Amino acid sequence: MLRIITQQTEAQQELQRISARTHDDAIVHKEATVNEIVQTVRRQGDKALLHYTAEFDGQALTVDRLRVSGAELDAAYQQVSKELLKAIELAAQNIEAFHRQRMPKSWVTFGEDDVVLGKRYNPVDRAGIYVPGGRACYPSTVLMNAIPAKVAGVPQIAMVTPPGADKNLNPAVLVAAQVAGIEEIYRVGGAQSIAALAYGTDTIAKVDVITGPGNIYVTLAKKLVYGTVGIDSLAGPSEVLIIADRNANPQHVAVDLLAQAEHDPMAAAILITTDMGLATAVQAAVEQQLVNHPRRTLTEKSIAHYGLIAVVDTLEQAAELSNRFAPEHLEIKTDDPWALIDRIRHAGAIFLGDSTPEAVGDYLAGPNHTLPTSGAARYASALGVETFMKHSSLIQYSPAALGKVGNAIQALTQAEGLFSHGESVRLRLNDAATDRLRQRDE
Helix, strand or coil, rough: CEEEEECCHHHHHHHHHHHCCCCCCHCCCCCCCCHHHHHHHHHHHHHHHHHHHHHHHHCCCCCCCCCHHHHHHHHCCCCCCHHHHHHHHHHHHHHHHHHHHHCCCHHHHEHHHHCCEEEEECCCCCCEEECCCCCCCCHHHHHHHHHHHHHCCEEEEEEEECCCCCCCCCCCHHHHHHHHHCCEEECCCHHHHHHHHHCCCCCCCCCCEECCCCCHHHHHHHHHHHCEEEEECCCCCCCEEEECCCCCCCHHHHHHHHHCCCCCCCCCEEECCCCCCHHHHHHHHHHHCCCCCCCCHHHHHHHHHHHEEEECCCCCHHHHHHHHHHCCEECCCCCCCHHHHCCCCCEEEECCCCCCHHHHHHHCCCCCCCCCCCCCCHCCCCCHHHEEEEEEEEECCCHHHHHHHHHHHHHHHHHCCCCHHHHHHHHHHHHHHHHHHHHHHH
């Protein structure tokens, strides 16, 4: 049953415990296993991929079956309904439109004495996206990762995802990939696929950036290869925090909590409310909605371990607790959600009003659903086109401009004891002075 807490100090402690759920001893123990997998793939390449796919996914593949064929991609369109195809295409349009608005622009400024400063943006050469499998299929994750990479201008994108029980991949996932413009797809998942993307094998070329959520083994693998490649974040498991007042609909709040809990046994579903009546009504609604839930066992585990209702005196206290938790998803179900928005400092995505369940953002509103978790929203943001780009500074000084700041640069180089740094300026200043004297004499 979903617990109700009325003491703010206890609520703070519980939120801290839930936020730290990915840092317990069992998780730390898994790091050694992940490190072994990653290093084995680094040394043995495709051979290790096939071994781990057989061991963890129960699928005996050959090298030529790692990459999804063109025939399989074509066949996928025949296996999805017209309604689903239209939904995928609508979501893709909205996601692309949103991310095009986020494209950073290169810029240059021209200052006094011909000082030129600027910033130039370029996409990475090659990106890898991870799409989870296992408990469900996620065409939405394909779109949310692939489309920003395409909008950013990444010329090569490879997708990895675990094979199904029949060695095939879900047709909706394959269709979503093609709608997003991705045709380089490999049927391999887990930590081994992250290692393959980071270091490369004979079949899978290494990438520059890896994005996409996964289970704890995928997350730990991304953590391990970071530095060799860039990553989006160490995302997961998922979480929602709902702030609601007495007028919120308890059935709607309950189903939104369960929509998060059904993801994973470690997903977190939290309600903070100013009304005890709503708290007890939501508690009862959760139990009622679980009765015939198709993912009941998994969802009940999540609710039992990482579900929580906290009753507070004011919405300001609710916002304070939310900021401490820094949720991946924050729903504000109050009479005037915009009145509270200025008090919210840390959240991956914010859903305002009763008609905006998290599912809207998960699937087709446009903003990305790959978001910081476990408190990372204090310093991190959603995946976007910036994830697949990097920028170079542009700097040009004229002789006159260097002359004005040369002494200051030399003073700083002397303070740091870097002789040749200072000489690189002094020699140029001396040469410029010599040139001026020569020109005067001529």
